[in-house]
Amino acid sequence: MQLVLVRTVTGLEHLAAEELADAGHRVVEVSKRQVIVEASPEVVERPPLVADDLFEVYGVAPDPGRTRAGLTAALREAIRSVPIARGAFAVSASFQGPRNFGRYDVEDLVGERIARLTGGRYHSRRYGVAPPEERSDWRVVLDGKTLWVSRRPYAVPLHRRTWRRQTVRGSLHPPVAAAMARLAGLAPGHEVLDPFCGAGTLLLEARALEPRARYAGVDRDPAALEAARANGPEGVKWRRGDARRVDDPVDRILTNPSGTTA
Template identity: 65%
Template sequence: MPLVLVRTVTGLEGLAAEEVAAAGHRVVGVSKRQLVVDATAELIDTPPRLADDLFVVRAAVSDPGHLKSGLVSAGDALRRVLSVARQDSYAVTASFDGSRNFNRYDVEDLIGTVLGGPYHSRRDGSTPPADRSEWRVVLDGKTMWVAVRPYDVPLHRRAWRQRTVVGSLHPPVAAAMARLAGLAAGQRVLDPFCGAGTVLLEARAVQPGATYLGSDLSSAAIAAARANSAAVRWQVGDAARLTGSVDRILTNPPWGVRIGIDDLTPYQRQWRRVLQPDGLVVAILNHEQAAQLAADPGWRVRGVYDVAVAGRHPRIVVATRHPLSVGPGGRPRPGAG
């Protein structure tokens, strides 16, 4: 099988490579937002959940450099190695690293010329027809990759996602949180800011044997979550008044951008109170919230992952309860926050 390009969210390249390798495929290259994978057909049938998208490589030549003359030479090289059957309709999306004396539309139009046939340029802002095939060109500084998507839609568009709410998380990022949580069958998993359910539904796809509870103060959010899946228990509830006991907390609290919350400390206290002593919190936070959690003596931060999503740069924080932060009966010890 040809090589495959796995496109990722910035910051998730390493975790995505781990997921791909764990599935038995060989990662032969890692660069910003991309893995190059020597894969079997199984990767196409069962793609990685952390992938933003996936493309099958049809040709690869040397990166043309920063000059337009190099781009022209790359086009000549591609004509010698790239052979495709005539297509009904197709579009091309290009990206590259570094400063160039050409833009992405120059690259896309070049590939459109090389491929021939009914190519739909994006240069004038027009939208290609929905039934097109989608080609991807990536210039990573070493190689010019030309690849085609083997699916009708990008991988990040989940079939379960019928409804969203303000602040809904990008599904591959939620899948990364689920992977970091080390989920196991029989565990109780809570999201106290569940919104439309993205985090828990991605977690359930990773580990269907756990029990999931999503809670949100917004009845509209809970309605959206129920529309997305009836396989998880959803309820209207206050994240500042949690009950019960859980093994994992996976959550995406508001970052204070489109939805605001006050100080995160009261919520951290609630997380610590309901979390089992060997439990784990995986939360995606803004930088201030992440620093606040790290400074809280009731928690031990086990990992921090900076990502880029929705034009923002939040942090996925993995934390455990400090072993001395909770006294008998779940009462916080003095000084535990």
């Protein structure tokens, strides 16, 4: 079992926790924008669709509170053994509540400690210089109760989907689309329609969730359809049409329409 820190969009914490529990992982804690899970190793290959990002936890300590001395001691306690990796890495930190230190102070303390333990090359974000493309990303969270030190097992955040080549104005954030698809209660054999499909985000996330349903996407804008076809060349029937004239018999309509349809 690996302790895993899952980050979410605000409001989707419980849906992500439910998705993780359905996949057989043990949810330990749900808090603001975060779910902590005791996960089996396959969580990395099959991460929750509703998650924004996922990190493997390598250090835990009680949240040290306000002072920098407390922070230094807590980091010493939390970061004892981390995977050896000599490449470049960056650290991103966030915390809640008032502190006598800033996020770059946390990041630099963590970065310097990890560099000492691993021989890796720490890239500080303090000076606004872009980090090297090839790197691993560490995430530190002080949530008011616990200090978490974790590392992303992927090169890019989870919400950056490999299928997404194009977007249109109003395209959904993929984890939000995944959350909508979960709430739709899709089942095998369902006919699912998005009459304002845009670049296809909703149907492509829905198909990842329930591959045994059938999907159709309609949009009146040829550029949107081109984007949808580029994003999902298979598995969804995309067609041009006016939502006001679509009368397909369907089990579910999954959509985020435009403000105007005229």
